Structures are given as C-alpha cells and as structure tokens.
Amino acid sequence: MASQSQGIQQLLQAEKRAKDKLEEAKKRKNKRLRQAKEEATAEIDQYKLKRENDFRRIQTTIMGSQGNLATQIDEQTSQKIQAYSANYQTYKDKVLLELLNLINDVNPGLHVNFKYQV
Secondary structure, three states: OHHHHHHHHHHHHHHHHHHHHHHHHHHHHHHHHHHHHHHHHHHHHHHHHHHHHHHHHHHHHHHOOHHHHHHHHHHHHHHHHHHHHHHHHHHHHHHHHHHHHHHHOOOOOOOOOOOOOO
C-alpha cells in the first residue's frame, strides 16, 4: 500500500508540475502577445506618421502653402479692382456722353408695328 500511496503522490506532484508549467506557458504567451501588440502599435504609429509627413510634403509641393495662396488671391483681387477702377475712370465720360446723345436725339415717328386704319 505504501508503494501505491507513493505512486499517487508522485502522480499528484507530476500533475502539479504540469499545471505550473501550463500556467508559466500561458503567462509567457500573454506576455508575448502584449509585447507583439505594443510593437505592432508602435509600427502602425510610425507608418502613420511617415504617411502623414509624405502627404503634407506632397501637398505643399503641389498646392503651395495655404498662406501663400491667400496672399496671391488678395494680390490678384486688388490688381483687378485697380484695373476696373482705371477702366471706369477712362471710359466714364465717353459712355455718359454717348448715353446723353442717345437720350437727347429724339426722332419722332410711327412705330414699326403701328397699323393705320381708315
């Protein structure tokens, strides 16, 4: 009977060691999964940052900076306003004179659509 109890004790100890090894393996596995997740997150962040920097660089080379665009638009607008003002001053008197001549030059006559009835 003593040998049977020793055999049972050995089996229980072997089972306990197996459980301990399983727990350690699970802990290592979880640790590796967390580490892999952290590394993947770091890689994703680096890739995202690189792509954003590339996008900004391409955007500035193609479109220029937004400040420059606003400045260029303001300059073009002021130039057009000055050109329109100069044209207005240049042709104002001439157009006014033509309008007054057309208004004052009245030729009385019958309208084209008028039908005289006897």
